[in-house]
Amino acid sequence: MPTISSILMGFFSVALVFQGASNYRVVGRYPVPGDGGFDYVTLDSSARRLYLSHATQVDVLDADTGKVVGTIPDTPGIHGVALAPAFKHGFTSNGRENKVSMFDPSTLQLIKKIDVGKGPDGIYYDPGSKRVFTNNHGSHDISAIDAATGDVVGTVKVGGDGEQAIIGADGLIYVNSEDTAEVVVFDPKSLEVKKRFPIGVAKVPTGLAYDAKTKRLFIGCRNEPKMVVMDATNGKVINSFPIGANVDYAGFDPGAGLIFFSCGDGTLSIYREKSADAYEDAGAVKTQPSAKTMAFDPKTKKIFLPAAEYLETPASEPGRRPQRTIKPGSFVVIVVGKS
Numbered sequence: 001m002p003t004i005s006s007i008l009m010g011f012f013s014v015a016l017v018f019q020g021a022s023n024y025r026v027v028g029r030y031p032v033p034g035d036g037g038f039d040y041v042t043l044d045s046s047a048r049r050l051y052l053s054h055a056t057q058v059d060v061l062d063a064d065t066g067k068v069v070g071t072i073p074d075t076p077g078i079h080g081v082a083l084a085p086a087f088k089h090g091f092t093s094n095g096r097e098n099k100v101s102m103f104d105p106s107t108l109q110l111i112k113k114i115d116v117g118k119g120p121d122g123i124y125y126d127p128g129s130k131r132v133f134t135n136n137h138g139s140h141d142i143s144a145i146d147a148a149t150g151d152v153v154g155t156v157k158v159g160g161d162g163e164q165a166i167i168g169a170d171g172l173i174y175v176n177s178e179d180t181a182e183v184v185v186f187d188p189k190s191l192e193v194k195k196r197f198p199i200g201v202a203k204v205p206t207g208l209a210y211d212a213k214t215k216r217l218f219i220g221c222r223n224e225p226k227m228v229v230m231d232a233t234n235g236k237v238i239n240s241f242p243i244g245a246n247v248d249y250a251g252f253d254p255g256a257g258l259i260f261f262s263c264g265d266g267t268l269s270i271y272r273e274k275s276a277d278a279y280e281d282a283g284a285v286k287t288q289p290s291a292k293t294m295a296f297d298p299k300t301k302k303i304f305l306p307a308a309e310y311l312e313t314p315a316s317e318p319g320r321r322p323q324r325t326i327k328p329g330s331f332v333v334i335v336v337g338k339s
Contacts, residue, residue, distance in 0.1 A: 022270045022282040028335035030066025035326045040080035043295035051081040070108045082123040084147035093120035102150040116143035129188035135162030154191045158184045164208040176205035197235030202226045207250030214276035220247035220261045243269035251296035264292035303336040
């Protein structure tokens with residue numbers, strides 16, 4: 001027969017479990033026409049628009065209804081979209097043509113195309129320098145573009161393949177270098193590399209989030225799926241925690257102290273930052289295999305993750321890999337929110 005103390009202890013344990021849970025779950029799906037490949041998703045929270053990279057175009061959706069409101073065509077090998085609201089300009093990274101498309105977000109019309117480094121992948125806007133940056137995987141550098149004019153103003157010689165980047169409280173930009181397993185820190189105005197922080201405990205860093213209050217970097221690594229917590233001031237690794245496989249992007253909710261990692265194995269890993277050096281697993285959300293990128297909405301606290309189903313064709317010759325193609329009609333945006 002259980003004692004009063006054991007019953008109370010049981011209630012206490014249950015309370016702790018619920019306290020640690022994030023209460024996030026899949027709350028909706030937005031079907032998207034077309035069957036091409038996809039990568040990053042960008043949210044304009046104020047305009048309530050989602051920009052989805054989709055093979056050779058960008059699909060633009062209403063973030064609240066999922067309705068397709070427009071398309072930006074002719075973006076071969078599109079990886080991502082950056083928005084510079086101060087200048088009413090948008091930019092796409094067209095990986096297969098080594099160019100960036102500069103467009104008008106209000107009309108989605110092309111303004112001009114810009115030559116950048118080889119293989120532009122991740123793309124992001126820095127309000128401090130009023131510049132857009134592209135992580136170029138072919139030339140292993142970063143191109144800097146004047147957001148007002150669309151002119152290339154210089155190159156950051158990172159010597160690696162940049163993935164997700166964040167803007168620090170110090171005005172510097174921190175970017176994951178996927179192939180060199182480090183966080184590279186550069187000045188967006190002088191374009192000089194200021195610091196290099198080796199990660200050490202894990203390799204292939206992709207997703208990167210940041211807490212400006214505690215000066216902590218949250219790095220999602222692929223080779224041994226981990227969240228690595230790093231001190232942004234000196235590069236010291238604080239701790240590491242398991243996450244889902246094939247992570248590609250990260251997000252942070254400063255109000256709730258929640259860190260999100262979208263993982264291609266169909267997991268949205270969530271951790272809670274209790275303090276600068278203390279973290280707890282807040283409960284992973286099952287999404288869908290291939291849902292490896294995400295956008296966090298600070299207004300609704302929802303998370304948007306593009307995903308699709310794949311068909312596998314056996315290899316035509318021994319030793320070759322099977323061919324994977326997207327199942328027609330399966331491309332969606334998964335919406336994760338609080339229950």
